[in-house]
Amino acid sequence: MAKELWKGNEAIAEAAIRAGCDCFFGYPITPQNEIPEYMSLHMPQHGKVFVQAESEVAAINMVYGAAAAGKRAMTSSSSPGISLKQEGISYIAGAELPAVIINMSRGGPGLGTIQASQADYFQSTRGGGNGDYRTMVLAPQSIQEAVDLVQDAFDLADKYRNPVLILADGMIGQMMEPIEWKQRPSVELPPKDWAATGRHGREKNNFVTSLRIDAPDCELHNVHIQSKYDRMAEEELRYETIGCDGQEPEIILASYGTTARICWSAINRLERKYGIKAGLFRPITLFPFPYDQLHQIASRPGVKAVISVEMSQGQMVDDVKLAVNGAAPVHFFGRAGGSIPTVDEVADFAASVVKGGAGK
Amino acid sequence: MAAKVIFDRDRCKGCELCVDACPVHILALEESTNRKGYHPAGCTDTSKCIGCASCARICPDSVISVYRD
Amino acid sequence: MKPVYVKSKGLQDTELHYCPGCSHGIVHKLIAETLEELNIIDTSVLICPVGCGVFAGNYLACDAVEAAHGRAPAVATGIKRTCPDQPVFTYQGDGDLASIGIAEIVHAAMRGEKFTTIFINNGIYGMTGGQMAPTTLIGQKATTAPLGRQKELHGEPIRMCEMLSSLGGLVYAERVCVADVPHIIKAKRAIKKAFTKQLNNEGFTFVEVLAACPTNWAMTTRKANEWVLGPMAEYYPLGVIKEV
Numbered sequence: 001m002a003k004e005l006w007k008g009n010e011a012i013a014e015a016a017i018r019a020g021c022d023c024f025f026g027y028p029i030t031p032q033n034e035i036p037e038y039m040s041l042h043m044p045q046h047g048k049v050f051v052q053a054e055s056e057v058a059a060i061n062m063v064y065g066a067a068a069a070g071k072r073a074m075t076s077s078s079s080p081g082i083s084l085k086q087e088g089i090s091y092i093a094g095a096e097l098p099a100v101i102i103n104m105s106r107g108g109p110g111l112g113t114i115q116a117s118q119a120d121y122f123q124s125t126r127g128g129g130n131g132d133y134r135t136m137v138l139a140p141q142s143i144q145e146a147v148d149l150v151q152d153a154f155d156l157a158d159k160y161r162n163p164v165l166i167l168a169d170g171m172i173g174q175m176m177e178p179i180e181w182k183q184r185p186s187v188e189l190p191p192k193d194w195a196a197t198g199r200h201g202r203e204k205n206n207f208v209t210s211l212r213i214d215a216p217d218c219e220l221h222n223v224h225i226q227s228k229y230d231r232m233a234e235e236e237l238r239y240e241t242i243g244c245d246g247q248e249p250e251i252i253l254a255s256y257g258t259t260a261r262i263c264w265s266a267i268n269r270l271e272r273k274y275g276i277k278a279g280l281f282r283p284i285t286l287f288p289f290p291y292d293q294l295h296q297i298a299s300r301p302g303v304k305a306v307i308s309v310e311m312s313q314g315q316m317v318d319d320v321k322l323a324v325n326g327a328a329p330v331h332f333f334g335r336a337g338g339s340i341p342t343v344d345e346v347a348d349f350a351a352s353v354v355k356g357g358a359g360k
Numbered sequence: 361m362a363a364k365v366i367f368d369r370d371r372c373k374g375c376e377l378c379v380d381a382c383p384v385h386i387l388a389l390e391e392s393t394n395r396k397g398y399h400p401a402g403c404t405d406t407s408k409c410i411g412c413a414s415c416a417r418i419c420p421d422s423v424i425s426v427y428r429d
Numbered sequence: 430m431k432p433v434y435v436k437s438k439g440l441q442d443t444e445l446h447y448c449p450g451c452s453h454g455i456v457h458k459l460i461a462e463t464l465e466e467l468n469i470i471d472t473s474v475l476i477c478p479v480g481c482g483v484f485a486g487n488y489l490a491c492d493a494v495e496a497a498h499g500r501a502p503a504v505a506t507g508i509k510r511t512c513p514d515q516p517v518f519t520y521q522g523d524g525d526l527a528s529i530g531i532a533e534i535v536h537a538a539m540r541g542e543k544f545t546t547i548f549i550n551n552g553i554y555g556m557t558g559g560q561m562a563p564t565t566l567i568g569q570k571a572t573t574a575p576l577g578r579q580k581e582l583h584g585e586p587i588r589m590c591e592m593l594s595s596l597g598g599l600v601y602a603e604r605v606c607v608a609d610v611p612h613i614i615k616a617k618r619a620i621k622k623a624f625t626k627q628l629n630n631e632g633f634t635f636v637e638v639l640a641a642c643p644t645n646w647a648m649t650t651r652k653a654n655e656w657v658l659g660p661m662a663e664y665y666p667l668g669v670i671k672e673v
Contacts, residue, residue: 023510053503058532059503061496061497064494064500064507065496065504065508066510069474069507071507071511091497197512198473198512199472199491205490205491205493207486207492211484373450375449375643376450376649377450398449413433416433416434417434417610417613420451420453420455420458425432427431427433429431
C-alpha cells in the first residue's frame, strides 16, 4: 500500500477511527489539539460520537460511561490534563473497563511548557491515580508506530479490560512522517457480557462499579487485577534492540519514544567519532517493562555500562536499574523541562562513561 | 369493604412513617423486636383498614403490601 | 383480594442499607414504579453517585454504573451519546451534584443531554456523617459547621433547579418532596414526566427531591419531615420550576 504523509496527532486520531473507536471525548490542551479537532470532524462522518467535554475530568468520565456501556472509547490530552484524568483512570481500572488514553506529554511540573517531555513516566507506569492498579503503557517512537500501537491498544484494552495509555510527546504529535495503513489482523476478543447495556431479558442486572466495600472482597479484587498485570508481563512485552545482537556493544543506551531516535543517531556518532560500539534497548511497553530482556543484554560480556537516556530528570532509570540489577553499572543522561538532548550530547556522555569518570 | 395490610416484619426499621401516614390510625410499633433489632410496625385493628395504601406508599423499605376486595 | 400496593418489579429483592425513615428508599420506589409503568426496566441504565446512593445499583432492577463523586452526568453523557435509544438516568445527592459535580451537571444541562437526573437534596453529606453541603440551610448545624451555616462564612445555599433552569438544554425541572403521601404522589408524577420527556427525546430533565436525613439531622422521622415541609420548602419552593 502507498505511503501517506500524516501529522502525528491526526494520524493517531485516524488510527483510532480505523480501530473501531465508537466515541471520543476530548478537551483542548497543547500539544494534542489536532486529535480532538480531527475527531470532531471525522467521528460524526462515520456515525460515531464526538463530545468536547467541559474538562479533562468530565472527558475521562464520559469515557468511563461509554466503556461501561461496552463501547470502544478514547480520550486524549497532555500532561497537566492527564493528571486531571487520573481520577477516572483509577475508576476505569477498578471497574475493569477497557479504554484508550493518549498522552502527548509536555514539560512540567505544573503548567510547565508545551515542548516535548518524558517527565510523565512515573505517573504513566506506576498507576497515576489512587490504588493498586496499572495502565498498560505503549510508547511509540514514530508516527507509523503510533498508528500501529493505537490500533493494538483498543484490542489490548478489550482483552484485559484495563485502560491502555499511549505515552508519546509533543514531538511525535506535531511532526509529519510517511505512514502506511496496514491491514489489521482480526483478533478474537472476549464478549462484553458485563456491560451496562440494559438487561434485555438478562436474569440479573449488570452493575459496573469499582466499589468493593468489604475489605476481603476488595483484596480479592486487587489480587485479581494484579493477575492481569502478571499475564500482561507474560504475553505483551514489546521492545526493540539495535546493535545488540552479534555486535558486542560496550555500552547500552536504554531509551524510549523520541529519545530512542536520538540514541539511534548517537550510536552511529559513537562509532564514527569515538570508535565505541553501542547498542540501543528500546522498550515499547513501558508497563509491563521488559526487565528480563534488558537484564540479559546488560549481562553480556563486554557491556561496560547501561545509560538511561530520557527527557526527564531520571525516571525510567529506576526501571533500568531494576532490570540490570547489578549486571552492569547504570548511568543516567537526561534533559528536562521540554529540552531535547542532542545526538552529540548523548554520544559525548556515553563516551565519557566508557572511558570512565562520568557521574551517574 | 375488606382490606388487608401485610408487613414484611423482619425488613421493618421502625421508622414510624407509616404510623403517621395512616388516616385511620391503626398502625403502631410492636413491643417486640424483629431480626434487625427494631420494633417493627404492625396493624392494631385490621377491620378498620380502608386499603388506602398510604402506609405502603411512604414505607422506604417496601415492607408493606396492601390488598382490597 | 386484589393488590392495591405491592413492591415494584423495578426493585431487586435486596434489603436497603439506608437509615430508618430516610427518603432514599421512597424515591427508589418511585423510580422503580416509573420504570415498571413505562416498561423500561429492561432497557434503562442508572448512574449511581458517591454518597448514600452509592449502592442504588444493588436496589433498582435495571443495569447500573457507579460513577466517581460528582461525575455521574459525565458518565451518563458517555452512555447516552453512544446508546441514544437507552433510557439513562443519574441519581445524585447534594454533595455529589451541587458541590464536587457542579461542572458536570451544569454542562450536561447546557448541552441538553437527553437523560434524567434525580437530585436528592437533604442539605447534608449523609454517607460521610453530616458535613455541611452547598444546600445546607442558613443556621442549620452540620459537623463541619458546628455553629450552623453562616451567610458571611459559607454563602447562601444553592437552588439547583433555578440555577439550571437558565440553561437552554434543560426542558423540565421540578422540585418535589416525599415528606407525606400527597407529596409522594406528586413526586411520582414529576419523575414519570421527566422519564417520559426523555423517552420523547426532548432534552435534559431534572427532578429535585427535598429529602429527609433524620440520622444526620438528629431528628425523629416526624420532625425531619416537618423540617422538609417547613424551612426547606420555604427556601426551596416546591413545584415546576421550568417546563418547555
